[in-house]
Amino acid sequence: MFAGSANRSARVTIREVAHHAGVSVSTASKALNGNGRMTEDTRERILKAASELQFRPNAMARGLLKQRSFTVGLLTNDTYGRFTLPVASGISEALVDEGVSVFLCPVLDNDPRRAQVNVEAMQDKCVDALIVSGRRADARLPIDLASLTMPIIHVYSECGPNEIGFFVDEVQGARLAVEHLYASGRTRVAHVTGPDSFDVVAKRIAGWREASRAHDRDPFLQPLTGAWTEAWGFAAAERLFANGVPSAGRPDAVFCGNDQIARGLADALALRGIKVPEDVAIVGFDNWEIFADAVRPPLTTIDMNLVELGRQAGQTLLELIEGRPVAPGHRYLPCRLIQRRSCGAGRDMS
Known part of the structure; x- marks a missing residue:
């Protein structure tokens, strides 16, 4: 190894920063810790020296100084x-x-x-x-x-x-999903979601109802609650789109409580020959990309930020x-x- 390389790989000390800036170690330490009285020119010269030398303060020493x-x-x-x-x-x-x-x-x-x-x-x-x-x-x-x-x-x-x-804000997120469906021309928005023992389920149901009523519509059907799984989404589609249910009794959009439910529902619709989004629009919740991108077509969903x-x-x-x-x-x-x-x-x- 070249001597120059060895010097560059060694940790730069505060003494080197002080020497480079032409100040004492004490003054350099105060400037780097953001305290002490000195002119702005001096402080800036020290900070510039630290940057040029790629000085990194020792975390343990800094912790002892600040008791953190x-x-x-x-x-x-x-x-x-x-x-x-x-x-x-x-x-x-x-x-x-x-x-x-x-x-x-x-x-x-x-x-x-x-x-x-x-x-x-x-x-x-x-x-x-x-x-x-x-x-x-x-x-x-x-x-x-x-x-x-x-x-x-x-x-x-x-x-x-x-x-x-x-x-x-689960209620706001659900409202956002349902408002988007009404704004895109849907009129019968059903809701399929997770277990009713979860607080978020009640909040998302509340948001679905609020958005429906804001568009002068009663919530379409009753919310269907079940598991947070694709299997439940698949089963819920069988209930919503069962043979014999007239077109007026079927939703033209479904707001799902999570992306897994939405994917299972989309799979069931595809097997029935029901097109998404032409016949039925779907919105999920979570923006879990591994599921949202795997839905065919890819899933519109609510990101929880x-x-x-x-x-x-x-x-x-x-x-x-x-x-x-x-x-x-x-x-x-x-x-x-x-x-x-x-x-x-x-x-x-x-």
């Missing part, structure tokens, strides 16, 4: 990662510029013992704060966090009114870590419609 670990914990029972991975991406986006890393701890099988082990591991690592995320918004993780003194934020996980939680949910939670967590006041309560973020070909732009009635 510059890590946050993310505790979740969503081991599939359907909700937690996009949330974690948003959290990282909010924290990366502050030099804060995310320490992910999955709670396998929703096991309380595993949850406790993970929390103890995070305490051992002295994480600055904790984010709790789940696979459903109306259930807590199997651990009592009341004794922890670090800041805690819940994202898509049940929390009390005096805690800080970030959630998806989980990355943005995580980003805003991360920003709020930084405020808590820095000691700034943050009001407790629940924050609800709006969803957005992702248009693909399962709705069409309307129908040619001629």
